[in-house]
Amino acid sequence: MERRELLKMIALATGGVLIGGELLMSGCKNPPALGGATFSDQDISFLDEVAETILPRTSTPGAKDAGVGRFMTVQVNDCYTKEDQDVFHAGIRKLNDASKEMFNKDFLDATAEERTQLLGQLDKEAKEHQKKKQEKDWQIKDAKSKDPESEGAKEQPLPNHYFTQMKQLTLFGFFTSEKGSKEVLRHVAVPGKYNGALPYKKGDRAWAE
């Protein structure tokens, strides 16, 4: 799959565009100065648990099995803009605060059911936020095309929602990982042939690419 196609796909899944997509297209070469805050091992474990709640282990591997937490940190460091990096880092804290508010305990102390409930709510909140952001982005773009000097053209766009970032990176990291591609989806490196009318029955897995 071309990188371009991949970006389009993930964009569809979470609404809007793939955050960090511009840099990903060019091969992700953030200068080290843009690195911003770094991630601790605790951050990676935390992100692993968030990812595992989004895509849990069932009879097949889950996000943690695929090391999605570490994947997220690499993408954020290498492909996110400074603004998105800040949103992401603050998001780790915000997600934990949301857990405290909802269950009176840290996210890592919450049960699997509680985590799913919390992230379900954050997902809803994030989808609404991204919709508003997209509308505002369009308004600014529209204003800029009419008059770059107008008030509307100078409006600041809304930042991305941290949970949209985390969910995008979880799907991206998991379904392109070796575990995700081979044990959840089907992967064939060298098909050797093409069949445009392969019989399919419900339950057959999708191809990894």
Added chain:
Amino acid sequence: MAARIKQHYKGSRHMFIGRSANITQPKPEQNRVNCQYRNRCWRGCPFGAYFSTQSATLPAAMATGNLTLRPFSIVTKILYDKDTKRATGVEVLDAETNQTYEYKAKIVFLNASAFNSTWVLMNSATDIWPEGLGSSSGQLGHNVMDHHFRCGASGRVEGFDDYYIEGRRPTGVYVPRFRNIYNDRRDYVRGFGYQGGAGREGWGRNVAEMSVGAALKETLAEPGNWNIGITAFGEMLPYHENKITLNKNVKDKWGLPVLDMDVELKDNEKKMRVDMMNDAKEMLEAAGVKDVHTYDGGYEVGMGIHEMGTARMGRDPKIIGIEWQQPGLGSTQCVCYRWGLYDFCIMREPFTYVYGTYSKSR
């Protein structure tokens, strides 16, 4: 779908399989294996199934024993003899050692892709023509073109739930130009073609009712709906004021001047884009596609990486860019994204012409 489109437009529009330079039969004599349907052509095909200079023509040329490959070479200028009025070779800068070398030849072919070929011309024979070799016509650097694209339509195809695909075919569908040909007349000139593809949605699709958890994973592990999308590639007209020029104030790491680009879309292209989007929707709907939505992702010149123009050639000395009659110099000006067989066809004519001239003058 192809049959429905053909019927709806009474045979004036066609959708068929895209053409690509992948071999379907092995060529052991060329050390090339037939296409393995990986669809990773752009990475450089390790099977040699997809045509490229590396997989096909360079090995063939090496096999003659007459080819010396000299990597890390920057051609800085074409050597020109003002007494005999002939191109006599090239000057090369070694990108690693910064040393300069001269290579002499009876024929020089300039195939450094559109803009760099022109860059080389602009830096050549400046003692005779300050703006470079081939600049006396006033056309060198002008008439920059690209394909403008990133707009079209896509939608959902109903049925076929008991079918999927196997293997990754390295091409999709093509719809050749139908605007402003035969009896069709629009408020712009020239036209566009479509490239597209169909497939079942993968894990990146939007499942609105799904948020997080096991059900999301299980759903995304199966293919979704069939859909199809087509994207238009429009022709850009050769405007004189769309140009590249040498910027002598900005130098690269080898001290060579860089190119400035001053290119924009004009009314003709903007009018064409409306059709590019709406025609796509109409055709998909005629073919029975549901929930068709159009898109225009915006286009900036260069995104198509199909750059063309800037050193046009021809037989009329008043309109040509390169002095075509310049003995010993030939150039191809459509070197773009991939070196496919298409480019070969473009190249054949100048080669034949120059070689013929050379043979006669010898």
